[in-house]
Amino acid sequence: MRASRMNLTTLREDPAEAEIASHRLLTRAGFLYKSGAGLYLYGPLLQRVVERIRRIVSEEINRAGGLEITMPIMQEQALWERSGRWATYQASRTMLTVKDRSGQVFGLAPTAEEVVTDYASKVVTSYKQLPVTFYQQHTKFRDEIRPRFGLMRVKEFIMMDAYSFHDTTASLDVTYDGMRVAYQRAFRRLGLEAFAVEADSGAIGGSGSHEFMVAAAVGEDTILYNADSGYAANVERAHGRIAPAGPWTAPVAATLVHTPAVGAITDVIGFLNTNGYADVQAVHALKCVLFVAKTATADHTVAAFVRGDRDVNEVKLTNAITRLLGDAGPVLNLRPMTPDEVRAATGAEPGFAGPGTGLKVHLAVADKLTLDPAAPTVAGANKTDHHLVGFRLDRDAGVTLTWDDLVTIRAGDGDPKGTGVLDEKRGIEVGHIFKLGTKYSVAMGAEYLGQDQKRHPFIMGCYGIGTSRVAAAAVEQHHDADGIRWPVTIAPYQVVIVPTGKPGDAAVEQAAEGIYQELLSQGIDVILDDRDQKPGVKFKDWDLVGIPYRIVAGRGVAEGLVEVKPRGGEVANLPIAQAAAAAAIWIKERIAERNAAADAVR
RNA sequence: CGGAACGUAGCUCAGCCUGGUAGAGCGCUUGCCUUGGGCGCAAGAGGUCGCAGGUCCGAAUCCUGUCGUUCCGACCA
Structure with a gap:
């Protein structure tokens, strides 16, 4: 891609309403445009990032056996009444609704248990088809009380939601653990340091629930953990040991x-x-x-x-x-x-x-x-x-x-699993896995015929990853004073070539163009900055946008050299003919590192 | 839901108190200069001041309403 055709629009000043790094940088670098409160347009650069996240997530869910489908966003009220959730979502007012011309009311999907359970009840009729997992990556709506922090908490977002169907809890346990591994693999490939914590599963059914958190000071969740024992839980559910109160001199009667x-x-x-x-x-x-x-x-x-x-x-x-x-x-x-x-x-x-x-x-x-x-x-x-x-x-x-159990556990309380003491940190929830049990299948009469020739409700699990939130979390975890530092696996482009020097300098232009063509032919996503701008402007722009690898063709070209520099790394001078290969190797090594990290997930 | 603040050029903001018909920086356009970290020079385009009423000879400015945005709070007794 030539930079002159990218409609690159960077802002020199921070947007007034941005409070956190991801919101500020994504807006300044032109990834994100606010269309309304909690409503964002994804610019061309963010579109590419989201697409990469989506692909990696899909690959990992597929690897875990998921079958990708697309479900409707508009969902009939009657369907939600079958599960009983219409009332709860109306009461909590988190579901947006629309009416069609005949006055029929629809909810805009905050999740899709009803739709997928209805689907499974029709197409999964025999135990021989179990287990099965359906998933999608699609737009979700939540009528948030207070959207904020840019992409972090919005009314409309993209979420991967998966739903598994089983005939035994043992089968659910296997898929649940497979999804945990898939999540951990996906986050490692995405360049996120995420960890699983025990989460609140609500009082209704559900034998287990874990959230995947990205540690970040701006996170909206509080996590209690002990690195020694491995215990980690959302404060909403955390257990702990609390020292008893000692005696005091009390009156005998009240x-x-x-x-x-x-x-x-x-x-x-x-x-x-x-x-x-x-x-x-x-x-x-x-x-x-x-x-x-x-x-x-x-x-x-x-x-x-x-x-x-x-x-x-x-x-x-x-x-x-x-x-x-x-x-x-x-x-x-x-x-x-x-x-x-x-x-x-x-x-x-x-x-x-x-x-x-x-x-x-x-x-x-x-x-x-x-x-x-x-x-x-x-x-x-x-x-x-x-x-x-x-x-x-x-x-x-x-x-x-x-x-x-009512008490809020806090840092300094004893680890419920051992002898240590709990510590506290903030996290961004990027994923959630949940053992649903038969809540939806019983309510909606979703059954299969078992080997015993009797009908049984499905045992279910559900799983979510905030696809668009992952992009924001990645920026929170990877940025510096100059801008974003995208992990190579999700960067909108991997390499940028910056020609500098006097306009019309044929040697510089030829060197840059040659490297550009070579990288294109190797399938690397590369930008050639052919804009008529001073070098300082170009350098600032690409640091802000966060392209992982930069090649500068400038004053060294006369001696046959160009500069290469990973974002945030050291400059090296290389012969022009070696630059493209060096960039390609660097990119492939970084991706290989991520894949190796993913393969190390147990 | 409650409270507060804000809404002026693409962006960040000034002007409003003390009414007299709109400004700066950045960005954008054109030309010149030339090019290693956004900061060389010059010229130029761009806003019915969120919207609707009201007061007034006259409203960005004062009043009322409305829409929107942002922030804070929702009581741990």
Whole structure:
């Protein structure tokens, strides 16, 4: 490709709304154009990057046995009602809908379990066809509350979504592990350092779920991990060991104490320390957080209790409530109570809620890891400006408690698998694998005929990779002060040739053209920068765009030399005749490294 | 959903408080100069100031509404 024909448009200044490197650089280098909030046009360069990502992902899913298909983006409401997900997606308002001329309502695919399950139920009729995996890489829609960070969180994006069908859980386990390997191979070929973490699988079915994370400070997920034991989990599901609270000098019976205008636990403890309870600490307090959990049929008021120094994990709480509700669930939405709702539930100003008498909620859940029912605590008294000191859950509770896992694990907590301590980092979720079980097949009546001559619902797995998000994650992981440093496997072009020198310098132009033609003939994706620009402009542009390898034909040409330079690497001078071969070899070596890394995946 | 800010040239922004009919830098076009890190010289094109009302002799500027964008927040008691 000749640069004069590429419609290359680079910006010298950062776009005003870009907060993270990938958004900033992709916009400045002309890969990305914002069409609306959370809506982006992929420019010619990004199109090539996405195409390469797509190809590598497809190759790996194919290798794992996947069959590529294309499913409709517009999906009938009736189909989604068969799985029961129409209501949940309407409640959470994450699905965009459209109407056709007759008024029929369609959802725009956020995922495609319903469509593919319906398909499988029609075309997969015998156990002899199992296992089978269908997948696509297609546009998805999510009505995000807040799209942001450029390509990272958008309303419309490209996702690889795969769905596997099985007759046994053992078969699902095999495919699930095969997909894990395929993902890891794909990410290594794509040049991403991704790692698998245990993920929340929701309270409904699902015997396992892992997310694939790219470590990045701008990531929206928090991961707890221990490099020694290999434990890694999303904070939404992470387990840990937490040191128990030590003893303190508590009154024998729960004692009502006037704690004027101190609602927050640290303030309450500080107040008590100077008013007769010198050794009580936040770990001895009982934190009560009030929520409203919405299900399809009702709003349930919920009180959640954790130790005073810890936080409630809303994902864990949602799952706990769903387990508690059973058939009355699932929880579609969980939100903190408004101050007015808190007053109604406790009869007190916010800040003084507790599990004693006077608390009026439908459900009360206590954290089993951090709370000891027999230990004395400090709890809100459900009376403005008052706490109960020496309160015991086993003796003084005014509500019926359910014990479950609610606490948010944090750095410094013990590794649940061993003796080490957990650390914390941020990650970008680029993939997710999930054992679905029979949730969709049972709901939708998707069955096959087994060897036993009986009908059985499919056992399913589903798997996703954020194809377009991978491009953004790659930039987050590979950039420097000058611009993007694309991994060779996904770079829009692999080599750029920059002729410099006086216009009409025939020797320079011939050298550049010769190298260009030679690389083209070798199938290398190469750019010849034939623009009438000063060298500085050209160098800046290609560093920004992130082409991995650069050949400069300039003042050395008189001595028969050109310069070669990998992006971010050292300059070397080579005879003109050797430049193309050197570039081709360098490219092939980098690709071979990626493939070797992929082959090393266990 | 709640709150705040912003919307002026392709981009980044100034002008608005104190109304008088629009500016800078970059980019773009043309010509000259020539070419090793975006910064040589000159000339030029380009905006009914998001949209709709209102006030006024006069509105980018003041008022109201509306649309859009961005950021923050949604209560851990």
